[in-house]
Amino acid sequence: MRYGDQRVGEYKLTTEHKMRARIRALTDGAATGLAVLSTLLVVAPLVAIFVYLVYKGASSLSWAFFTKNPAPVGEAGGGMANAILGSGILLGVGSLIGVPVGISGGIFLAEFGRGTKLANAVRFTADVLNGVPSIVMGIAVYSLIVVPQRHFSAFSGGVALGIMMIPTVCRTTEEMLLMVPHAVREAALALGVPNWRSVLSITVKTASPGIITGAMLAFARVAGETAPLIFTAFGSPNWSVALNEPIAALPLQIYVYAISPYDEWHRLAWAGALVLIVLIVLAVSLVRYVTSRGVLKGAS
């Protein structure tokens, strides 16, 4: 059908149309501006925290910080050597509990329980457990271990941290295992490898960079936890490696020093915070680097 050069239903831009177009463009611009502004507002405190940490912490860091135990009130000097060691011990105990149990749980979710009701329930519970406040973990472990033992101990602190690691490790392990192609499993089984062996040396091994990533994320998360340690590890001014005695921890020491009225202790708190954050940021960046290089190098 031809209309020749006669236009059908000529469309006229009235002033009303122009106004509306302008309003829409303005709204669009305003929304973009607000989004940019909020991003800046979010990045600002992060930068502020880091600048302050480095500025305050670096000036207080010294060799003594890493080699000396806390000095009594009023005495200059002193460090957090015992707290750094204590954090290491607590995290070691925590990882010994949290990582194997978490990885095994993840293996169940991805390899044996896929699609079953039990697996869904476990997954859901893990996610919910992840959101339980750390202070609640603290008092639960207190009444579970500290009360029967009648004293605070490094062991109970490690248990609290370990319990907190389980859900994170479990869920990341599951997600990593789900990314392993089926062909890899089938190839192993077709060779007559027993199932347990195929899971451990083929599937888990293929996904191991991702699983390690998950474990390190969980590690970084609990490394800064203070609340569950207040009533379990309790803190100690002495050099201690015994598992059944109270032990110092870096975050705990930072907390105690931060709320104290002494300038010298504030200084040490900043230095401790800097050390802690550097450790955590290193772990997270490493994780980020590994994941960005492709989680499953062996599989593809």
Next chain:
Amino acid sequence: MIANVPEIRISQAQPQPELGSPEGPRPADPALAEVSAVRSFLLSRGNSAIADRGFQWLMVLCALSIFGIVVLIAVELVLRSQLAWSKFGFGFFFSAFIDPATRLPMYWDPVNGHFSALPFLYGTLVSSFLALLMAVPLAIGVAVFLTEMCPRVLRGPLAFLTELLAAIPSVIYGLWAVFVLVPLLREHVNPLLIRLLGWTSLFNDDNPTGLGFLAAGVILAIMILPIISSLTREVMTAVPHSQREAVLALGATRWEMIRMGVLRNARIGIVGAVILGLGRALGETMAVTMVIGNSPEIHRSMLANGSSMASVIANEFAEASSDLHTSALMELGLALFVVTIIVNALARVLVWAVTRGAPAQVH
């Protein structure tokens, strides 16, 4: 209960007879001879069915331990809070003891054994609400910027920065808040608020320290922001591209596309993300303890000292004066546990409802 993985059964449950038997004399065929060598080697190592069973049960056991932990926490908290529960009942959460001399309510009086959770419920709710009020618009703004507007070059680093915000320990937030945020509020923000909004009686100058609900709310907002924004981002990425294209094809501007095509589709998930952030805020302990002021009182002013459920546990548990005191703190912990479980379960259900079809990713 436990699923049997189909591919596995084939290779193990069927031993010798099938292979080779229809094929006539075996040694004639070199390939088959090799197969049987592999097979006999495997058989010589014994039946793996027991090992397999054992392995599977070990994994199930570890998975079940997650239920075990939740049950154990619940049982311990219930048992240890029996004393307070039998003494105060539900009144623990609603009523306060009125001091006969001054006619003022006494909420938390360890010396005389009067305990009521009211000021802590109030403190937790107010500080969390303030945090959500500040964090939600910002988090959605960041998520919108990162998913829809940001140049590709900036996306990775900015996402990493917001994730880093989530990795900072709460005690360091607290340290920063005590030495930077609180003085800032005290010197500059609070006087301004009092001058501009003093008439609402939400801001008055009774408390010159700078600590209080507002300080707790601000630091909580900074802490829950990355959680809300990363989940919102995840939910928004799960919205199919065809939705965006369809709205754009109708001549929408970019903001209209985001509003109608993305946010509208993702709203349930965003609500889930916000609730998850709320769950974090309710249970956050260290940073709040360091800046909320720690007094068991109820004030209308946002600048007054207060106390939250988590902060009172952190402050008083180690030096509780009596069994009743410990028990009352345990009951607060139990309440916190139950509330955060409900809040988290709700949030997970909402987020799952949206991202169910999307591929799994690590946060």
